[in-house]
Amino acid sequence: MQPRLPPGEGKRSPRRQAEGRCGGRPSAWRLGLPTPCNPHFRRRRRTQMPLAFLLLAFAQSLSAAPVVPGGPGPVWEFEGPGPEGWGPTRDVRPLEVDQGVLKVSTTGGDPGILLQPVSLIPEAGHWVEVRLRASATGNAQLFWFPEGEGKVGEVTFHVPRAGEWLDLAVFPGWSRSGPLRALRLDFYQFREGCTFEIDRIAVRPWVVAGAQPTAPPWIFSGPGANARWADWQPTEHSEVFMSPLLENAKPIAGGWAAIRIRATQACVPALLWFDAATGQRDRQAFPVRGDGVTRAYNLQLAGDPIWSRRGALVGLEIPLVMRDHVQVVSLAFADGPSGPAELAARYFGFEDGHNRAGRPCRLLAVVENTGGDVSPPATVCLAVPDGLVLAGGAALTADIPALKPGERSRVTWEVQAAAAGSYPVVLREKAQTAALVTADLTFLPRRNVAPAPYVPEPRPVNTALDVFMFYFPGWDSPSKWTPIRSEAPERKPLLDWYDEANPECVDWQIKWAVENGISGFILDWYWNQGELSLDHWLRAYRKARYRDQLKLFLLWCDHGSRDVHSLDDVRRLARYWINQVFSLPAYYRIDGRPVVALFAPDKLRVALGGSDGVRQALELCQTMAREAGYAGIAFLSANNNFPPEWAATLAAEGYSGGTTYHEPGFDYHDCPSQQMRSYERQVRTAPYKWLAGLNAHPQLAYYPVVDSGWDSRPWHGYRGSIVHGRTVSLFEEWLRQGRDFCREYKLPILVLGPANEWGEGSYLEPCTEFGFGMYEAVRRVFGQGSPGAWPENLSPEDVGLGPYGFDMSAARTHWTFDDGSQGWTAGSGCAVETREGALQVKSIHDDPTLTCAVDFRAESFTHLVLRLRCQDGTEKPNYAQLFWAAEGSALSGDAVVGFTFADSDQPREYRVDLSKHPRWRGRIVLLRFDPCCEPGLTVAVDEMRFE
Numbered sequence: 001m002q003p004r005l006p007p008g009e010g011k012r013s014p015r016r017q018a019e020g021r022c023g024g025r026p027s028a029w030r031l032g033l034p035t036p037c038n039p040h041f042r043r044r045r046r047t048q049m050p051l052a053f054l055l056l057a058f059a060q061s062l063s064a065a066p067v068v069p070g071g072p073g074p075v076w077e078f079e080g081p082g083p084e085g086w087g088p089t090r091d092v093r094p095l096e097v098d099q100g101v102l103k104v105s106t107t108g109g110d111p112g113i114l115l116q117p118v119s120l121i122p123e124a125g126h127w128v129e130v131r132l133r134a135s136a137t138g139n140a141q142l143f144w145f146p147e148g149e150g151k152v153g154e155v156t157f158h159v160p161r162a163g164e165w166l167d168l169a170v171f172p173g174w175s176r177s178g179p180l181r182a183l184r185l186d187f188y189q190f191r192e193g194c195t196f197e198i199d200r201i202a203v204r205p206w207v208v209a210g211a212q213p214t215a216p217p218w219i220f221s222g223p224g225a226n227a228r229w230a231d232w233q234p235t236e237h238s239e240v241f242m243s244p245l246l247e248n249a250k251p252i253a254g255g256w257a258a259i260r261i262r263a264t265q266a267c268v269p270a271l272l273w274f275d276a277a278t279g280q281r282d283r284q285a286f287p288v289r290g291d292g293v294t295r296a297y298n299l300q301l302a303g304d305p306i307w308s309r310r311g312a313l314v315g316l317e318i319p320l321v322m323r324d325h326v327q328v329v330s331l332a333f334a335d336g337p338s339g340p341a342e343l344a345a346r347y348f349g350f351e352d353g354h355n356r357a358g359r360p361c362r363l364l365a366v367v368e369n370t371g372g373d374v375s376p377p378a379t380v381c382l383a384v385p386d387g388l389v390l391a392g393g394a395a396l397t398a399d400i401p402a403l404k405p406g407e408r409s410r411v412t413w414e415v416q417a418a419a420a421g422s423y424p425v426v427l428r429e430k431a432q433t434a435a436l437v438t439a440d441l442t443f444l445p446r447r448n449v450a451p452a453p454y455v456p457e458p459r460p461v462n463t464a465l466d467v468f469m470f471y472f473p474g475w476d477s478p479s480k481w482t483p484i485r486s487e488a489p490e491r492k493p494l495l496d497w498y499d500e501a502n503p504e505c506v507d508w509q510i511k512w513a514v515e516n517g518i519s520g521f522i523l524d525w526y527w528n529q530g531e532l533s534l535d536h537w538l539r540a541y542r543k544a545r546y547r548d549q550l551k552l553f554l555l556w557c558d559h560g561s562r563d564v565h566s567l568d569d570v571r572r573l574a575r576y577w578i579n580q581v582f583s584l585p586a587y588y589r590i591d592g593r594p595v596v597a598l599f600a601p602d603k604l605r606v607a608l609g610g611s612d613g614v615r616q617a618l619e620l621c622q623t624m625a626r627e628a629g630y631a632g633i634a635f636l637s638a639n640n641n642f643p644p645e646w647a648a649t650l651a652a653e654g655y656s657g658g659t660t661y662h663e664p665g666f667d668y669h670d671c672p673s674q675q676m677r678s679y680e681r682q683v684r685t686a687p688y689k690w691l692a693g694l695n696a697h698p699q700l701a702y703y704p705v706v707d708s709g710w711d712s713r714p715w716h717g718y719r720g721s722i723v724h725g726r727t728v729s730l731f732e733e734w735l736r737q738g739r740d741f742c743r744e745y746k747l748p749i750l751v752l753g754p755a756n757e758w759g760e761g762s763y764l765e766p767c768t769e770f771g772f773g774m775y776e777a778v779r780r781v782f783g784q785g786s787p788g789a790w791p792e793n794l795s796p797e798d799v800g801l802g803p804y805g806f807d808m809s810a811a812r813t814h815w816t817f818d819d820g821s822q823g824w825t826a827g828s829g830c831a832v833e834t835r836e837g838a839l840q841v842k843s844i845h846d847d848p849t850l851t852c853a854v855d856f857r858a859e860s861f862t863h864l865v866l867r868l869r870c871q872d873g874t875e876k877p878n879y880a881q882l883f884w885a886a887e888g889s890a891l892s893g894d895a896v897v898g899f900t901f902a903d904s905d906q907p908r909e910y911r912v913d914l915s916k917h918p919r920w921r922g923r924i925v926l927l928r929f930d931p932c933c934e935p936g937l938t939v940a941v942d943e944m945r946f947e
Helices: 014-017 051-063 319-327 476-485 503-514 536-543 567-582 601-607 610-627 647-654 677-698 713-719 728-745 773-782
Strands: 086-088 096-098 103-106 111-116 126-134 138-146 153-159 164-172 180-186 195-205 240-242 256-263 270-276 283-286 293-299 311-317 325-334 343-348 361-369 379-381 388-390 396-399 408-419 421-429 437-443 468-470 520-528 531-533 551-556 593-598 634-637 676-678 723-724 749-752 829-834 838-844 852-857 863-870 877-888 896-903 904-913 923-930 939-947
Touching: 014 103, 126 153, 153 164, 164 240, 195 896, 240 877, 283 713, 311 325, 319 325, 325 343, 343 421, 343 437, 361 379, 361 437, 396 408, 408 421, 408 437, 468 551, 476 713, 476 852, 503 536, 520 536, 531 829, 551 567, 567 593, 567 610, 593 896, 601 647, 610 647, 676 677, 677 723, 728 749, 863 877, 863 896
Parallel strands: 468 520, 468 749, 520 551, 551 593, 593 634, 676 723
Antiparallel strands: 086 111, 096 103, 103 195, 111 180, 126 164, 126 195, 138 153, 138 180, 240 311, 256 293, 256 325, 270 283, 270 311, 343 361, 361 408, 379 396, 379 421, 388 408, 421 437, 520 531, 829 838, 838 939, 852 923, 863 904, 863 939, 877 896, 877 923
16 A cells, blocks of 8 residues: 555645644644543543543643644544544545544545644654454554655554454654654455444553663563563554663664564564664564474674664564464573574475375475574484385485574485375484474375477367466576575475576476466566566577467566656567567467556556556557557556556556456455465455456456465565465365356456466466476366366476476686676666676666575675776766675675776776675575666676675
8 A cells, every 4th residue: 555645635724723733623632631541541431521621621722732742642532523634545435433433434445544734743652552443354554744855654553353442552663753744544455345443543652661671681581580571562452562762872782683482383473673873663573483492583683774773662563363372581682693502494395396106206304503503513314104215225314514593404315105195204303302393295106207309299278268377587597596495495396496598498388387277378578668688488488399389478567667668668669569479379369459468557657647648658559550460459457456446547548458466365354463464365355356356447357366375585584475374275266266256257367376486485387395286276177178188297307308407506706707697697677798708787777686696605705896897978976786695584685785886988996895794694695786776877897706
């Protein structure tokens, strides 16, 4: 939900000026006078006000004095006939006030209420109490709008229960916001609509009850206890627990947080901090094991741009449903990880996704030191049942070297099953009775290898409607696979860590798709002012032997274009489509018109100066297509997560239909926290989301989506949402609902979520985790004919082909570019070629990126040395950045150094000091280099080396 004020925002009517700067009628509640309410008030309470009190309130209201910094803030209790200045933004029915309750009923996907004007000079210690009753659970948001040109702020909070009154606490972290001019509360939609009854909204100063230390450590139980955990909870149902206001003048010692927790169920809490120096709020989630053992969970804060060590507040967020299962023992800060060493199995299972009886199959264990000290060398022992043996008589034991905190060791065995079936295996530390981890290995029936010279001819399975699937062409180098291999080995594709530029790999993808009822791909396609990127898969598709058996149309991913489109650019774009793509025999058409989808129609609208510009541009494309002999172009919007009134705009601009890249149902309903979401809940609520989409866009053809999940931890760590509980059976249930929905409403196309967004956690292609399970679910639901006649799903190994994976070893630390890019690969923001012994990088927009897989210890190097040149004629300096990811972490703004370089036609040497950065530690596995921050530049890199 993006912050949008209604028309006329910023204007202050004379009537509201007279009524008081908090908006609406003045009241004792809003002016912060003594009331029956307090931060720990547990039940709804109304009392008669004494006459003297009412007279005092009336006298003070006449002055309409602004709220004083640091004092009590405004309170809205809705005791009068109106909403006290709050008004609807969009997607809500007219507000009602009845018996002291403000009622908000939603009608669409972006509902909210706005208060403007408001007089509030907030401080870090201010928090917002919201007492409400909601008809459904979900995630709400508070927005605030500073006066002047200040940045709009927002914070998400979770409504954890439905149908009961909840006292919730929202901590915005307002230390640097300055005076505010407006507040907005955004709610959420479920099925046909949600109802929110609001009893109270209050801005309160945060005061922890009792004597509490104003600096860490805080010890809540056991010897040396100095704080009470219950006193950190602002309200009864708050999922946020907050420290006392800290001493701003006294820096917090150390750059690591150590949270000692005992939990009886696994969960994902989060550390919160509000920085007094930067005035910003941050949140770092972390997984907690549910085995009932007290242990320290260590989070590195040093290096985070929001962490200055001068905190205003520190707290923890713990889901309400986990309250009875989690005990926080202490919260402290240190210079490094705390606690003893502890080995844990991060992954244990098959390395590959198609494992047959009678063949050696690789079993992988990834062991990590999750503790705070160096673990000594150890030995792990594998226990296998009867019928399962180690190939070649290998030992059941394996050595684990000494590991620093956070380091991992990979161990593999080759196991062979006598017959198909499931075999339980156990991994233990030597001399330990308790299992480190267990797994069930399922072997497929034996099959003799019948060598084939090439990918066997596909045998397509027909379907009653067209089933399309989004495809992301992002896997053209080892560096792209590195985060997946490191953080999610279960996602390994059946094609191995494959090269998408290989036509033979594309032929396997075509074979598997059409043999399982998938009609075609919707290909993510990147164009920016004539520059193509990530087009390697399309080039391979052109060369594939079975190309014409898989339908295809383009999804123009213009979300990285930075509003640089023009009518001339659109003309070149249409010429490319007509000359290079539409002529492909399997290119998909609707009513004779080639189909093109756009990911971000709103950005195109902005770039072309509004809807008239878009209409003119799309009509130009239509004219060019008709002149080339086509019936026109069917333009689809591929992002329908926008207000319903936009559908009329899209139709007027020239779009004929719409779908979306993800359509996850009402997944926030009944989710355990604002971060963890349930795939099962997505499945159960998908028909309501489809119906809402169908009704919201009557002017456009609507194509529903069966989503493929979301878990972006390989790319973003625990900073993003995580959809848990995805299974083949749930996916199949969702498919059956989609089939029935399309039948009922006579829709010709069903869209599947992304096939291969391995980093984002949206994937259906055959892989280690699911084998062919997801594809075979599609075939069971949509396939026609006798299942006995359907082709057997074969792996490359079944016919003696492959492997197709990249060499994932990456020992290079010095690049001269004498024989190519030497592992550096372009992202979507630049074009790269190697010429004259230099890596030539042309920036397409202002965020060009290069990535490279590596494998070295940070402690071995202190500097990055570069020789580069860039001449753009402006003589102004440019700015470059190096990002890195250590094993166990994702690329982020926490691990980055930047430097400026001069405009020059001759190479110059630059030395970048890495040694002082607190995140330059551990085993470095991935680099990202951003060579500049402006579009249209060419940076020539002659050499890069670590020393």
